[in-house]
Amino acid sequence: MEKINGASKDYIIEQLKKQIENFQVKTQTEKVGTVIEVGDGVAKISGLSDCMASEMIDFGNNIYGVALNLEEGQIGAMILGNFENIKEGDTVKSTGKILSVPVGENIIGRVVSPLGEALDGKGQIKSEKFYPVEKIAPGVITRKSVSQPVQTGIKAIDSMIPIGRGQRELIIGDRQVGKTAIAVDAIINQKGQDLICIYVAIGQKESKIARIVAELEKHGAMEHTIVVVAGASDPASLSFIAPYAGCAMGEYFMDQGKDVLIIYDDLSKHAWAYRQISLILKRPPGREAYPGDIFYLHSRLLERSARLNEDFGGGSITALPIIETQAGDVSAYIPTNVISITDGQIYLESDLFYKGVRPAINAGLSVSRVGSSAQTKAMKKVAGKIRLDLAQFRELEAFAQFGSDLDEKTRQQIERGRRTVEVLKQDQYEPMSMENQVAILYALTQGFLDDVAVEKIAVWEADFHKYLKSSAKNVLNLIAKEKELSEGVIKELESAIKNFKEIYQNGN
């Protein structure tokens, strides 16, 4: 009906008449059931004899449920949405559809609920395509190993804990240590790149989500981002399906051969939501009162991240699940589960955070099991030494308080370590391009920073990047193009660093 702009009223009426004339009276037999018990977002239903597992059930008034327990004589279903108006004795209908969400290009840039309804007030989302929320992960023959990097724009991660497209890298740490900040920075850094980002907020405070969306909009990052929100006040059923719904939206793009980055913030709350639903459905509790299939809950979700090979379109889904630990306890049930499922973890420590090392990444405990094969050659060359420098520094740090009693070599290692820590510090919302990272890390590892005072390194680095941008653009372009530190590039880079140092010393 959009086409009839400016047409006469008669035309509209004609159209309506036509539609009404063409309307066909159809009746068909439906399966119905009766609500026999309802409480805490879960309903027991009798009847509905042909109901499938995870089939949508229509409670009327635009409220749907999902069948979870199929028992003899009754069905246990979780209610998606407001369950206050559902009474005992209500009639429900089966829909014959497995729970699915709308997918498509028009969702990019939007804030949506796990059912694909708009939450940002920018109008209804119309989509013809639907993807099932629960889907079996791609099989062995469809996959290949990671080969392309995800540039997070964070020096410490891109150098030491590289993430490849199709990888699952866990971000783990206590509350308020900057887990979400890393994820948001990674999204912002994809501006103008080819990665589509999906941020799934599970049981998060609405204020926090609003802040993140505002920040993404401010940095122009909403243009390539979908935000899926199950807020803290939404029913547990929505928190439970949110990551699967977000993944289904990502799978649509993966099937088109595109690359997707998806962030689950956070899976601890997802596990809580599932525990709640399971306990109300009277499934037997296990360790920490989680149900028996809590491992499968997360493994089937994270297995859906994949790098498809060329025969299957070559798309990918990279997952960054987030887990919140309690007082640094990584050996609790959910953290150990998710650590074992993922291809590595970024471990954030509150001690480091309060010391001012931000991002507070513990380089010793953080690993990336597959990402190094996707790292650019230039980055690999400069990053190799950083891990070693940091590891030696941490061993010797205890001796540092003896100061002058140390021999020359030890002192040098400590000084280098201090500078490495300093260089790896990075402000929030300031992701750095790969070529700038390579330049500063090269300067660091080759000892060009050894004569700069530790407390002045931040300023030095900022000026260095400014200098590269204004006077040595060709070096940056060369690194970005070749993605390798060939001898020619090294020569150019070194001369740029030396030039800058000269200017810098003369300036001070």
Add this chain to the structure above:
Amino acid sequence: MPLRYAPRDDNNIMKITAAQYAKTLYELTAEKSKNEIDKVIVNFVNILSKSNQLKNSGKIIANFSDIYNQENGIIEAEIMSARKLESSQVHKVESYLKNKYKVKEVVINNRIDEKIKGGIVIKVSDELLDASVARQLTNLKNKLSA
């Protein structure tokens, strides 16, 4: 040696469900004369009271009627209409249902509900055939607003 399992006694036998009671009762009464049935019923109620199952008699009766209907080809249909149906209309519905469910007998329970505006709604166990005017109007509304 400590006992692994509690010894079984009469108070500790496995719980018998209402469906199982109903099935047993049906098997005992099927194709029996009236006299025999009366005897069986008395004994059955005695057993129920002995095992404290009289509180479940409602459930057992419901289950029994389900089993009885199924075995004898009877279905119960609930028909909703806006006005009282004429007997010819009821007969039509009856023969339709007999044909559809391949049964010998249809027990019709007619209810009047003005909310459906017109037409008819037939419900047989958990299957619903909604041919009401109200439903068609909602369908039309959905189609026009889509």
